Amino acid sequence: MKHRLQFIEIATLIYFIVRASYIGIGIDNYLYYGKVDGYISIIIGSIIGIIPLLLILKISNINRDKNINQMLESLMGKTFGKILSILLLGFTFFYGTIMFYDLINFIASEYLYKTPYILIGIMIIIPIIYILTKGLKTICRTSLILFMMSLILYLFSMIGLIPNFSFNKMLPFLENGLKYPLIGSIYHIAYAILPLFILTIIPRNDFEGKKNDKRIITVHAITTLLIFISLCNVIGVLGIDLALLYQYPDYHMLRRIQVGGFIQRTESILAIQWLLSLFMLIVFCMYYCLKSTSFLLPKRNSKYDRILQIIFPVGMLILSRNLFQNNTAFVSFTIHTFPIYIYIFFLGIPIIILIVYLIKKYQKKM
Numbered sequence: 001m002k003h004r005l006q007f008i009e010i011a012t013l014i015y016f017i018v019r020a021s022y023i024g025i026g027i028d029n030y031l032y033y034g035k036v037d038g039y040i041s042i043i044i045g046s047i048i049g050i051i052p053l054l055l056i057l058k059i060s061n062i063n064r065d066k067n068i069n070q071m072l073e074s075l076m077g078k079t080f081g082k083i084l085s086i087l088l089l090g091f092t093f094f095y096g097t098i099m100f101y102d103l104i105n106f107i108a109s110e111y112l113y114k115t116p117y118i119l120i121g122i123m124i125i126i127p128i129i130y131i132l133t134k135g136l137k138t139i140c141r142t143s144l145i146l147f148m149m150s151l152i153l154y155l156f157s158m159i160g161l162i163p164n165f166s167f168n169k170m171l172p173f174l175e176n177g178l179k180y181p182l183i184g185s186i187y188h189i190a191y192a193i194l195p196l197f198i199l200t201i202i203p204r205n206d207f208e209g210k211k212n213d214k215r216i217i218t219v220h221a222i223t224t225l226l227i228f229i230s231l232c233n234v235i236g237v238l239g240i241d242l243a244l245l246y247q248y249p250d251y252h253m254l255r256r257i258q259v260g261g262f263i264q265r266t267e268s269i270l271a272i273q274w275l276l277s278l279f280m281l282i283v284f285c286m287y288y289c290l291k292s293t294s295f296l297l298p299k300r301n302s303k304y305d306r307i308l309q310i311i312f313p314v315g316m317l318i319l320s321r322n323l324f325q326n327n328t329a330f331v332s333f334t335i336h337t338f339p340i341y342i343y344i345f346f347l348g349i350p351i352i353i354l355i356v357y358l359i360k361k362y363q364k365k366m
Contacts (some may be wrong), residue, residue, distance in 0.1 A: 103124065
């Protein structure tokens with residue numbers, strides 16, 4: 001009998017997927033559009049985002065014993081189903097590559113600024129390849145361990161920032177009206193909700209427990225609350241003008257934390273929580289790619305699988321190295337263009353799936 005995943009393991013994957021894009025990407029969008037009211041974007045986005053979240057949950061419940069690729073083939077037929085599977089595979093790989101670039105850029109700018117990009121990338125893909133060779137169960141166990149570390153660092157960070165927080169820096173309320181926080185909420189949905197679609201690569205019957213939808217929504221709400229608190233701290237500690245100057249204001253915010261006056265550069269330790277989130281998201285994107293490829297190319301052997309476990313991470317490293325001419329181009333892409341692609345693939349395709357499912361369900365009743 002196949003060993004089923006514990007819900008806590010799935011919950012930690014949700015935690016990392018939702019938080020991952022906040023560092024360097026999500027926070028740029030909140031501050032760029034919402035300014036001092038950026039945190040309102042999270043509130044509005046979470047309310048509106050219930051609809052696409054329920055859509056994703058509905059899709060995963062259509063055929064609980066099948067992953068997204070098997071479901072697409074069952075609903076759409078072999079040809080069109082595989083076309084959609086290929087499109088999702090390609091975009092998930094691209095999505096993971098963007099996050100990989102963000103991770104390397106963060107490490108290079110804040111930790112290893114004298115280390116070549118390619119060397120940092122190699123150091124990251126080695127553990128990714130190793131985890132991929134061990135399978136989903138190891139990925140989930142790794143996620144659970146890293147979650148505990150991340151949560152401890154997060155709690156320490158937020159508590160340490162209390163003396164530096166000022167409500168005055170979060171005023172005036174709705175200085176530029178509700179329009180721009182509303183725009184920011186659209187980006188919140190793109191980066192903090194729609195990427196949960198990649199979890200559909202795991203059949204719902206592989207989760208322990210029958211009624212997990214409410215618990216998934218609860219985990220997502222709690223994780224969103226943690227992001228909300230982080231953004232409020234960025235604005236309340238640094239102030240909006242200073243926050244807009246930094247690409248990673250959450251990292252620089254942590255510099256305000258002092259531990260007894262004798263521990264230096266605590267931000268380097270505390271910011272590891274964001275590295276862990278990006279790392280686990282990238283790992284799961286690669287896992288999605290491997291599972292999709294195994295579905296699209298069923299005639300293979302273990303040696304072929306081993307090769308793919310290396311090809312995808314290495315390909316991600318090479319592509320990320322050549323995607324953007326500079327960091328300014330990356331920031332511009334993630335603010336103006338990338339969310340459009342996320343909506344097309346992680347919302348557009350689920351809508352198509354639901355429409356086809358409802359049509360077929362209606363035809364059966366006729």
